[in-house]
Amino acid sequence: MSVIEASADERPSQAAVTLLPLETKEKPAFEWSTTLLANRGAGPNARLRARPWLTIGRWPGDVDLAVRVADKLVDNAVRHGRPFADGCISLHLIVAADTHELLIEVDDASPEFPGFGDVAIQNSEVRETTTGLGWVAHHGGRLSWDVKRSVDDVIVGKTVQAILPVT
Structure with a gap:
């Protein structure tokens, strides 16, 4: 586990960076997965593919x-x-x-996430730029990440998560 050091300007003095699994004993109400070609169109493609599935899955949050x-x-x-x-x-x-709650996970093959703490510290203040993961945190997504392991316990990449509440 990593620890983020932050200044005293309303940010926590320390914030643990760990994966925040959305685990329940019950079967999920809805579950969907896909792979996306890692190119410039991947983000918009994710939007186009996720929207109908969240509608089909009847997620009651802000789609x-x-x-x-x-x-x-x-x-x-x-x-x-x-x-x-x-x-x-x-x-x-x-x-x-x-x-x-909606758990959104994205896996890639890089096991590192330098600078995660800079974007994951969550507070209500608008930063100079609210793009990328900073935008996710600013809009209420609880961000986390951890290394991704194979069934043989070999590190094969990382998983980045955002958990969104029903609003």
Whole structure:
């Protein structure tokens, strides 16, 4: 686990960077996954693909916000991560049966996330720029990440998560 040091200007003095799994004992209310070619169109493609599935899955939250978050996570993986051997990254949408929170996960082949703390510190103040993952945090997405491991426990990349509440 990493620790982020922050200044005292209303940001926490320390914030743990760990994966925030959306685990319940119940089967998810909805679950969908896809792979996307890791290119400039991946973010918009994520938006186009996620919107109908969130509608089909009857997620009661802000679908417009959710598809923009999916776009940002996917775009960030393309720009700053690395595609898997097939040239793709993966996108997963999972709705918890009990809370109806939406977990958006994006996997890529780079096991590192330098500067995560700079974008993940969440407060209500608008920063100089609210783009990418900073935009996700500013709009209420709880961000986290962790390394992605194979079934043989070999590190194969990372998973970046945003959890959105039903608003």
